[in-house]
Amino acid sequence: MSAPIITLTTDFGTRSPFVAAVKGVILGVNPDARLVDLSHDIPPFDLRHAAFFLADAVPYFPPETLHVVVVDPGVGGGREILHVARAGQQLLAPDNGCWTLSADSPACVRRVREPRFWRPTVSRTFHGRDIFAPVAGHLSLGVDPAELGPVTTRWCRLPLPTPRRDPDGLLRGEVIFVDHFGNLITNVALTRPPARVVAGDTDVSRIVHTYSDAAPGDLVALTSSNGLLEIAEVQGNASRRLAAGVGTPVLIRWNQ
Amino acid sequence: MSAPIITLTTDFGTRSPFVAAVKGVILGVNPDARLVDLSHDIPPFDLRHAAFFLADAVPYFPPETLHVVVVDPGVGGGREILHVARAGQQLLAPDNGCWTLSADSPACVRRVREPRFWRPTVSRTFHGRDIFAPVAGHLSLGVDPAELGPVTTRWCRLPLPTPRRDPDGLLRGEVIFVDHFGNLITNVALTRPPARVVAGDTDVSRIVHTYSDAAPGDLVALTSSNGLLEIAEVQGNASRRLAAGVGTPVLIRWNQ
Amino acid sequence: MSAPIITLTTDFGTRSPFVAAVKGVILGVNPDARLVDLSHDIPPFDLRHAAFFLADAVPYFPPETLHVVVVDPGVGGGREILHVARAGQQLLAPDNGCWTLSADSPACVRRVREPRFWRPTVSRTFHGRDIFAPVAGHLSLGVDPAELGPVTTRWCRLPLPTPRRDPDGLLRGEVIFVDHFGNLITNVALTRPPARVVAGDTDVSRIVHTYSDAAPGDLVALTSSNGLLEIAEVQGNASRRLAAGVGTPVLIRWNQ
Numbered sequence: 001m002s003a004p005i006i007t008l009t010t011d012f013g014t015r016s017p018f019v020a021a022v023k024g025v026i027l028g029v030n031p032d033a034r035l036v037d038l039s040h041d042i043p044p045f046d047l048r049h050a051a052f053f054l055a056d057a058v059p060y061f062p063p064e065t066l067h068v069v070v071v072d073p074g075v076g077g078g079r080e081i082l083h084v085a086r087a088g089q090q091l092l093a094p095d096n097g098c099w100t101l102s103a104d105s106p107a108c109v110r111r112v113r114e115p116r117f118w119r120p121t122v123s124r125t126f127h128g129r130d131i132f133a134p135v136a137g138h139l140s141l142g143v144d145p146a147e148l149g150p151v152t153t154r155w156c157r158l159p160l161p162t163p164r165r166d167p168d169g170l171l172r173g174e175v176i177f178v179d180h181f182g183n184l185i186t187n188v189a190l191t192r193p194p195a196r197v198v199a200g201d202t203d204v205s206r207i208v209h210t211y212s213d214a215a216p217g218d219l220v221a222l223t224s225s226n227g228l229l230e231i232a233e234v235q236g237n238a239s240r241r242l243a244a245g246v247g248t249p250v251l252i253r254w255n256q
Numbered sequence: 257m258s259a260p261i262i263t264l265t266t267d268f269g270t271r272s273p274f275v276a277a278v279k280g281v282i283l284g285v286n287p288d289a290r291l292v293d294l295s296h297d298i299p300p301f302d303l304r305h306a307a308f309f310l311a312d313a314v315p316y317f318p319p320e321t322l323h324v325v326v327v328d329p330g331v332g333g334g335r336e337i338l339h340v341a342r343a344g345q346q347l348l349a350p351d352n353g354c355w356t357l358s359a360d361s362p363a364c365v366r367r368v369r370e371p372r373f374w375r376p377t378v379s380r381t382f383h384g385r386d387i388f389a390p391v392a393g394h395l396s397l398g399v400d401p402a403e404l405g406p407v408t409t410r411w412c413r414l415p416l417p418t419p420r421r422d423p424d425g426l427l428r429g430e431v432i433f434v435d436h437f438g439n440l441i442t443n444v445a446l447t448r449p450p451a452r453v454v455a456g457d458t459d460v461s462r463i464v465h466t467y468s469d470a471a472p473g474d475l476v477a478l479t480s481s482n483g484l485l486e487i488a489e490v491q492g493n494a495s496r497r498l499a500a501g502v503g504t505p506v507l508i509r510w511n512q
Numbered sequence: 513m514s515a516p517i518i519t520l521t522t523d524f525g526t527r528s529p530f531v532a533a534v535k536g537v538i539l540g541v542n543p544d545a546r547l548v549d550l551s552h553d554i555p556p557f558d559l560r561h562a563a564f565f566l567a568d569a570v571p572y573f574p575p576e577t578l579h580v581v582v583v584d585p586g587v588g589g590g591r592e593i594l595h596v597a598r599a600g601q602q603l604l605a606p607d608n609g610c611w612t613l614s615a616d617s618p619a620c621v622r623r624v625r626e627p628r629f630w631r632p633t634v635s636r637t638f639h640g641r642d643i644f645a646p647v648a649g650h651l652s653l654g655v656d657p658a659e660l661g662p663v664t665t666r667w668c669r670l671p672l673p674t675p676r677r678d679p680d681g682l683l684r685g686e687v688i689f690v691d692h693f694g695n696l697i698t699n700v701a702l703t704r705p706p707a708r709v710v711a712g713d714t715d716v717s718r719i720v721h722t723y724s725d726a727a728p729g730d731l732v733a734l735t736s737s738n739g740l741l742e743i744a745e746v747q748g749n750a751s752r753r754l755a756a757g758v759g760t761p762v763l764i765r766w767n768q
Contacts, residue, residue: 005539011436013297015299015309017295017309019295020309020312020313024314024321034546035292036547037293038529038532039531042527044491044493049527053532057532058536060532061539062536062539062543064543075467079468124466126481129481179530180524211637212586223635225635235556269553270552271551271553271691272691272692273566274691276568277568277569277572279548280574329724330724331722331723332723380735381722
């Protein structure tokens with residue numbers, strides 16, 4: 001039997017010792033756990049970034065994977081920690097909506113309240129180390145999630161902007177994610193290629209299937225790898241070129 | 257039996273091939289070793305940062321863990337490499353003080369001098385690859401540390417600033433670490449909440465228990481997750497706001 | 513038997529969900545695979561950086577290692593994906609030359625064309641997730657590379673600048689890599705120490721064996737850990753100090 005996989009997604013960065021402490025505590029509880037870093041570069045406190053990130057990554061993992069998500073601006077206050085069972089996977093995350101974007105419905109959500117699985121002393125500022133990590137370690141040892149706390153049917157959801165359709169058929173969306181290459185991902189799901197795309201003030205003249213359909217430096221619109229309208233500069237950085245980011249309005253028109 | 261855990265802490269960054277070469281050499285010696293990245297973003301040559309990082313991370317790991325630390329401005333010169341046995345864990349580090357902050361006393365420190373466990377050719381500039389990595393691989397295979405070299409009772413210690421107490425009871429400390437969120441960690445261990453904190457020229461008006469006790473944007477003082485006085489901007493960046501960093505003076509007064 | 517080692521080298525960064533999705537797909541195919549991050553910080557689209565990186569890292573890994581390299585500006589266009597067997601290791605990389613710098617000759621190169629091992633739906637922009645990852649997973653399960661596609665003897669090679677020798681014996685090289693410390697690595701292999709080195713307009717006065725042969729702040733020339741002429745500022749950053757980078761000319765003279 002494989003050792004259990006525990007993935008880590010945080011806004012901790014790696015200059016600080018936070019990620020290392022989390023790993024130490026997990027391995028202290030279960031030295032056989034297999035740790036897989038997803039990201040420690042979620043922008044600090046950015047729940048929407050985390051939500052988009054997880055929706056695009058979590059579904060690819062095999063059943064039994066346990067995802068530990070610590071993007072947690074409300075640490076130490078009233079927010080609770082949730083255990084989510086979904087599509088055969090498990091997830092530990094603060095109840096702040098950072099995990100709710102994915103399309104799959106959760107099978108079962110619990111409030112993590114049983115201190116038996118926590119570190120004996122819990123700080124007010126670092127639940128990643130003191131609660132998430134030891135709970136993850138115990139789950140990977142086979143602890144039944146039912147022991148963590150009561151089932152709940154209420155949790156925070158992250159409000160996401162939805163595109164609006166004008167009476168004349170024009171769709172008004174916006175940029176919801178800027179990737180590492182400066183590509184602008186919008187909230188517009190594409191089922192057929194648009195005829196015209198305007199990002200901010202800029203007409204994106206070329207509608208293509210992939211980056212290499214155009215020349216380096218060309219500004220293009222295409223379908224992203226997750227099915228959304230994407231605006232890119234070929235082998236360049238569209239975000240920098242257009243001074244565009246999350247929230248930049250994008251207009252889309254289709255041919256009749 | 258679990259495969260042995262080898263953690264890596266360096267100032268190598270990950271754009272350069274140094275970390276990858278170290279991993280390759282370790283796995284070349286012991287393909288079963290389990291590598292765990294702690295950080296490759298220690299600021300270049302910053303021994304004090306490394307020391308603070310390790311003191312906050314190493315104690316959480318289980319016995320048998322082997323920590324490889326390569327923050328090594330003196331590579332190729334006269335500095336030696338140490339093997340440290342402490343609290344059931346092992347550590348390989350340059351003899352430059354970067355590992356000495358932790359409170360636990362080492363059980364046994366050795367000078368790594370036996371070239372039998374090194375790469376056949378040792379460069380003058382990359383002992384991480386040529387000495388640390390193969391020695392770590394061999395240790396993870398069960399080599400007795402006694403074979404690495406002689407025991408020593410002398411090693412470099414890192415001078416750390418200690419807070420000074422004025423005759424009137426005012427404590428003068430300083431910032432010793434800035435974390436990923438821009439929180440300022442000081443050298444003042446807190447046993448009870450202070451009445452007044454001044455960081456640089458700025459009065460930190462609010463003393464709280466955790467970030468979410470105040471509103472986003474508030475400047476607060478609290479006890480950090482490792483028990484030290486910390487100054488933070490809630491969901492912001494105190495280092496940027498106060499233009500403060502390592503060495504910034506901090507004054508603390510308690511009520512009688 | 514050890515679980516198979518799969519290394520990952522990309523220009524994806526870790527703020528975006530790309531690396532996480534690749535890991536998820538690999539583990540979805542083979543939950544026992546052991547993932548080892550080499551780098552996700554290859555500068556975007558920088559084939560030469562990737563080539564230099566791989567040449568300096570891959571040879572240290574043990575036989576059986578599978579290296580997945582996704583630095584892929586031509587994704588979705590006409591470029592093919594290659595499977596390379598070399599020195600007992602395997603490598604998956606786009607056919608863009610990013611893997612060709614290493615001195616070892618490949619034993620066998622194949623075009624990856626058999627969609628049976630791909631994700632059922634292949635996007636036009638993210639072959640890392642849709643082709644590289646599942647193929648790597650299947651290879652790690654023991655799939656015979658011969659099933660991936662036909663052998664080829666033609667592939668892209670990366671043009672690398674070679675130093676030129678003047679009639680008077682002066683060698684004209686250039687910087688080909690800047691490491692994390694700002695050290696300038698040139699395309700000049702050193703077999704004996706030079707007498708004089710000029711980088712850009714700056715005479716590098718000191719020729720040393722290792723950094724600590726000179727004082728912090730000194731500008732020095734030495735042999736890098738991979739045998740090339742390197743220019744460094746001791747405990748500083750030569751790239752910043754000299755405003756030098758990839759392509760900066762370097763002149764070298766030896767004593768007769």
